[in-house]
Amino acid sequence: MSTMSTFTSWPPGLTLEQLDQLTLLATTYALSHSLLYLPPYSPEKQPPPAPESAIYAPFSLLPTPIPRQLFAQALSLQRAYNALYARIALDTAFLDQVMGSGGIADIDYFTGALWSAWKRLRDEGVPPPLHLGLFRSDYLLHQPTTNDPVSLKQVEFNTISSSFGALSQQVAGMHRYLVESTGYFGISPLLSLNNLPLNDTVKGLAEGLEEAHRAYGISNAHVLFVVQPNERNIFDQRLLEYQLFQSHGIRVTRQTFAELGTTASISPSRALLVAPIFSGLNGTPVEISVVYYRAGYAPADYASPADYATRALLESSRAAQCPSLALQLAGGKKVQEVLTRPGVLERFLSPSEGAALVRNSWVRLWGLDKGGGAGADEAVRGANELVIKPQREGGGNNIYRDKIPSFVAQLPQQERAAWVAMELIRPPREVGAHLLRPGAARVHTRVMSELGVFGWALFGKGGS
Numbered sequence: 001m002s003t004m005s006t007f008t009s010w011p012p013g014l015t016l017e018q019l020d021q022l023t024l025l026a027t028t029y030a031l032s033h034s035l036l037y038l039p040p041y042s043p044e045k046q047p048p049p050a051p052e053s054a055i056y057a058p059f060s061l062l063p064t065p066i067p068r069q070l071f072a073q074a075l076s077l078q079r080a081y082n083a084l085y086a087r088i089a090l091d092t093a094f095l096d097q098v099m100g101s102g103g104i105a106d107i108d109y110f111t112g113a114l115w116s117a118w119k120r121l122r123d124e125g126v127p128p129p130l131h132l133g134l135f136r137s138d139y140l141l142h143q144p145t146t147n148d149p150v151s152l153k154q155v156e157f158n159t160i161s162s163s164f165g166a167l168s169q170q171v172a173g174m175h176r177y178l179v180e181s182t183g184y185f186g187i188s189p190l191l192s193l194n195n196l197p198l199n200d201t202v203k204g205l206a207e208g209l210e211e212a213h214r215a216y217g218i219s220n221a222h223v224l225f226v227v228q229p230n231e232r233n234i235f236d237q238r239l240l241e242y243q244l245f246q247s248h249g250i251r252v253t254r255q256t257f258a259e260l261g262t263t264a265s266i267s268p269s270r271a272l273l274v275a276p277i278f279s280g281l282n283g284t285p286v287e288i289s290v291v292y293y294r295a296g297y298a299p300a301d302y303a304s305p306a307d308y309a310t311r312a313l314l315e316s317s318r319a320a321q322c323p324s325l326a327l328q329l330a331g332g333k334k335v336q337e338v339l340t341r342p343g344v345l346e347r348f349l350s351p352s353e354g355a356a357l358v359r360n361s362w363v364r365l366w367g368l369d370k371g372g373g374a375g376a377d378e379a380v381r382g383a384n385e386l387v388i389k390p391q392r393e394g395g396g397n398n399i400y401r402d403k404i405p406s407f408v409a410q411l412p413q414q415e416r417a418a419w420v421a422m423e424l425i426r427p428p429r430e431v432g433a434h435l436l437r438p439g440a441a442r443v444h445t446r447v448m449s450e451l452g453v454f455g456w457a458l459f460g461k462g463g464s
Contacts, residue, residue, distance in 0.1 A: 001063035001064060001065050001191075001197075008065065010432065010433075011187075012188045013187065014187060019434065022178060026436065030056035030059065031054075033174070034235045035057050035170040037054065037057050037233060039053055039054070039438075055438040055439075057235075058436065058438075060435055060436075062184070062191070063172075063196065064431070064433065064449040066451055067141075070151070071197070071451070076357075077354065077357060077361060078137060078453050082133065082456070083349065084348050085331065087349075088348060089326045089327040089330045089459075099111055099329045099332055107415050107418040108415075109299075110391065110392075111418075113308050114328060117325060118326060126316050129317075129318070129320060130215060130320040130458065130459075131320070131321060131326070131327050132208060132209070132292075132321065133327055133456060134209070134322055134323075134456050135157065135455045135456065136163075136452045136455075138156050138450045138451070139155060139361070139451045139452075140155055140427055140450055141431075142363070143428045153425045156333070157331060158331060160328045160331060161293055161295065161296070162454065163294070165204075165205050165454050166201070167233075167235070168199065169200065169239075170239075173199070179196060202239055202240055203243065204455075205240055205243075206243040206244050208457075208458065209240075209322070210250060213248075213250055221289035222251045222252060223289060223292055224252075224274060224290065225237060225241065225252055225253070225292050225294055226255065226260065226291060226314070227255070228295040257295065257301065257307040257310050260313075261309075263277060263285075265285070266317050271317065272318070272319040273287055274288055289319055290320045291315075291317075291322060292322045298392065312325075332391050333391050334420060337420040340359075364423045365421065365422045367416070368420070375416070375421065376408050379404055380409075383405055386422065387401075388408075388422070390418060391418055427448035431446065433445065433449065
């Protein structure tokens with residue numbers, strides 16, 4: 001929710017009866033508008049071949065207030081970030097130095113496997129692909145003390161499997177519906193349609209995929225969604241798939257790495273061909289225009305060396321890669337940290353392209369390997385104000401505050417370069433939310449929602 005420039009405590013008071021009514025309206029809206037997950041399955045029981053039920057995804061009953069000028073700032077920053085990460089992905093020497101042999105690849109096995117696959121393709125003379133980035137830049141409001149102005153600080157920049165574009169659009173629609181149907185019982189003048197920006201993220205993401213598909217030049221080719229087995233967040237993906245088909249006439253093929261290990265092949269012209277996995281379908285392989293990864297961002301997605309080989313096979317084709325191995329490596333936490341060093345960002349962005357605004361959106365970061373042991377020592381001393389992050393997607397891998405000293409103490413010296421210390425972003429103190437999750441009681445707690453801004457860039461080999 002974009003609001004006036006002054007910040008306020010949140011949320012306003014609601015009676016129990018009002019909360020119950022809003023909860024009923026919101027959950028039924030969610031169930032009616034694909035704001036859904038598949039339910040969790042027992043490890044002892046295989047999920048059914050086709051879904052039999054769904055549950056609503058967790059959400060906040062009220063939108064989170066974002067000062068209007070900071071919301072506009074986040075939108076304007078996205079163009080600069082799109083250009084920045086496109087240029088990093090094309091700078092082979094920079095990525096080799098930071099993420100390759102002699103850098104993170106020697107320390108972190110997952111980064112090393114991705115970088116090695118990319119290096120082998122280059123050594124074999126495979127032409128670089130057309131790169132498509134479907135990005136999401138995540139921000140939090142930052143106010144270290146109540147006397148400080150509220151600012152916007154970046155949490156991370158996502159270059160692979162940037163999810164929840166579709167579900168966040170459904171949440172925005174739900175909040176608009178609640179304003180129109182109840183006015184949120186008049187509890188705040190901020191809760192008006194004028195303060196709820198339209199969210200058409202799915203349209204934008206589909207436009208990026210369509211542009212890459214069109215650049216490929218074969219109109220009846222398919223877009224390949226590389227997915228995880230037993231994916232629970234399938235509705236976030238299906239809504240994008242439906243947009244591609246209904247608005248652009250582009251068909252989607254969905255397969256896992258394990259399935260692609262037997263169905264994917266490369267033609268003499270380097271076309272990526274994928275055979276169907278269902279015997280009832282025509283067995284003729286389809287040509288792929290774009291490989292869109294909704295898997296492949298974590299070690300668990302690669303169950304064996306064969307899955308890494310499949311990833312390299314897909315990238316050896318002439319299909320556009322979303323993301324390429326280079327672009328996935330560009331999104332690493334170590335790259336984020338190196339960019340904050342003096343002069344590094346300015347190698348990729350000029351002042352007229354917003355370099356100063358981008359730099360101002362960061363909190364302080366440093367590697368635990370900085371200055372010999374100085375980086376680790378500083379992290380231990382300032383642990384209560386820090387989080388340390390590995391080269392992984394998702395906050396579940398992070399180490400926070402009082403857990404940092406004991407973690408650093410047992411971390412081998414040679415592995416410290418793979419970990420980045422980051423100052424904690426301090427959201428405004430008086431912000432909370434009413435959170436809903438299936439199977440749990442409604443919770444009112446102090447929490448600040450992230451603001452995720454999506455963007456896309458098509459570049460390299462004919463891209464701009």
